[in-house]
Amino acid sequence: MNRHDFESREELARALAEAVAERIRIGIAERGTAAIALSGGSTPGKFFSRLGKTKDIAWDKVTVTLVDERWVDELSARSNAGLINEKLLQGPAAVARFLPLYSGGAEPTPATIAETAARLSGIPKFDAVVLGMGNDGHTASFFPGGDALADALAGPAPVIAIRAPGAGEPRVTLSLPRLLETEALYLHIEGAEKAETLDKALAEGPELDMPVRAVLRQDRVPLEIYWAP
Numbered sequence: 121m122n123r124h125d126f127e128s129r130e131e132l133a134r135a136l137a138e139a140v141a142e143r144i145r146i147g148i149a150e151r152g153t154a155a156i157a158l159s160g161g162s163t164p165g166k167f168f169s170r171l172g173k174t175k176d177i178a179w180d181k182v183t184v185t186l187v188d189e190r191w192v193d194e195l196s197a198r199s200n201a202g203l204i205n206e207k208l209l210q211g212p213a214a215v216a217r218f219l220p221l222y223s224g225g226a227e228p229t230p231a232t233i234a235e236t237a238a239r240l241s242g243i244p245k246f247d248a249v250v251l252g253m254g255n256d257g258h259t260a261s262f263f264p265g266g267d268a269l270a271d272a273l274a275g276p277a278p279v280i281a282i283r284a285p286g287a288g289e290p291r292v293t294l295s296l297p298r299l300l301e302t303e304a305l306y307l308h309i310e311g312a313e314k315a316e317t318l319d320k321a322l323a324e325g326p327e328l329d330m331p332v333r334a335v336l337r338q339d340r341v342p343l344e345i346y347w348a349p
């Protein structure tokens with residue numbers, strides 16, 4: 121894994137946006153289309169704004185989806201899709217195709233999960249996956265204590281419904297094997313507390329206690345860690 125430290129969050133956002141933009145350009149050059157999976161939460165807003173303003177990308181050939189979603193309506197302030205719409209899918213990027221993970225109703229059902237998995241099956245491999253991390257050591261919706269955490273980490277199902285004490289709403293997440301079907305993998309974290317959490321996760325200990333360890337320990341895709349204070 122490689123760690124990229126920046127002096128400011130603005131610099132990080134610029135560099136990560138350029139790295140992901142380059143993966144998108146390569147995907148379009150090689151296959152005619154590109155697909156990326158992004159995280160939600162409080163961290164990626166600046167990065168999304170930067171990426172969405174990138175002009176030299178054929179955005180109409182790009183599919184954007186999420187690595188995970190809170191089971192809330194897109195109008196909710198907690199919606200990861202809402203964040204993508206507000207910050208990324210504006211300006212040049214407004215013509216990208218967005219594949220949401222939330223599809224209505226009180227909670228995800230086997231049928232809605234199957235529909236989402238079917239839609240994602242049209243994307244055999246992502247060009248870039250950008251993960252975040254919570255201070256409890258979760259990434260995507262791989263939460264400690266999650267009722268489907270083992271399945272989410274091991275697959276084989278590509279899309280998993282999961283509930284966990286620290287997660288708030290019911291969640292839906294792409295499984296780790298599905299997320300590792302990518303050309304490039306990024307972990308975007310900011311702040312001193314998250315740097316400490318990362319150090320803790322890099323130390324020995326069970327993956328079920330800090331699920332981000334499963335990402336840090338995998339050897340299928342080189343992990344690029346982007347951090348700023």
Ligand SMILES: O=C1O[C@H](COP(=O)(O)O)[C@@H](O)[C@H](O)[C@H]1O
Pocket residue numbers: 158159160161162163164187188189190200251252253254255259260261
């Ligand atoms: O709930 C979530 O949390 C993580 C981390 O979010 P942050 O607010 O600490 O940046 C995020 O990566 C994930 O997509 C989201 O659903």
